[in-house]
Amino acid sequence: MRNTLKVLRAERAWTQNDLGERLGVSRQAVNALETEKHDPSLDLAYRIAALFDLPVEAIFHNPHRPVDQA
Amino acid sequence: MSFAGLFPPATRRYLVTSAVSAAFYVLSIKAISWGQPQLSGPVLWGAILVPALCIAVQLWATLRLMAQVDEFMRALLARRFIIAACLAFIVASTWGFMETFAQVEHMPGFMVYAVFWVAFCLVSPFIRTSH
Numbered sequence: 001m002r003n004t005l006k007v008l009r010a011e012r013a014w015t016q017n018d019l020g021e022r023l024g025v026s027r028q029a030v031n032a033l034e035t036e037k038h039d040p041s042l043d044l045a046y047r048i049a050a051l052f053d054l055p056v057e058a059i060f061h062n063p064h065r066p067v068d069q070a
Numbered sequence: 071m072s073f074a075g076l077f078p079p080a081t082r083r084y085l086v087t088s089a090v091s092a093a094f095y096v097l098s099i100k101a102i103s104w105g106q107p108q109l110s111g112p113v114l115w116g117a118i119l120v121p122a123l124c125i126a127v128q129l130w131a132t133l134r135l136m137a138q139v140d141e142f143m144r145a146l147l148a149r150r151f152i153i154a155a156c157l158a159f160i161v162a163s164t165w166g167f168m169e170t171f172a173q174v175e176h177m178p179g180f181m182v183y184a185v186f187w188v189a190f191c192l193v194s195p196f197i198r199t200s201h
């Protein structure tokens with residue numbers, strides 16, 4: 001799932017390990033999210049959104065929403 | 071870096087449990103093979119249950135690891151586990167057909183467990199995504 005996680009992380013100068021610790025997941029999980037090898041659960045997506053203080057869809061592209069409504 | 075610092079606690083528990091169960095498995099098989107001529111009745115049946123219990127403990131440790139790691143690692147482990155189990159079923163049943171219809175050498179049933187872990191190791195490098 002396309003996302004802006006890597007950009008958001010870089011803006012804060014966090015490593016993948018830093019972000020993983022803040023989210024309670026492994027560095028491998030953060031890497032998998034950034035490289036679209038893992039689609040997060042709803043719970044993890046909400047945790048990420050809360051951490052960056054953004055709506056979920058500002059971080060994760062919703063492939064089911066028509067472009068003009070995004 | 072120490073063993074404790076090298077792995078997260080869940081992985082550490084899994085590795086220790088796996089190593090202990092594998093050691094007991096090998097030792098119990100050796101002991102049964104060595105003592106088989108003298109063993110009989112309930113003692114023999116009890117001895118046979120030891121390696122079986124080691125396998126159960128190893129599988130329990132693997133399932134506990136799956137429950138304790140994060141969702142990405144859980145998904146990876148689960149996918150690898152399921153595909154390895156499918157391959158082990160295929161190999162075991164194919165071998166069974168070959169034994170029945172082509173008179174190939176008998177494969178002991180307990181080898182299925184080894185086949186499962188070989189399959190797990192073989193598929194793991196190719197299963198790197200959770201979907």
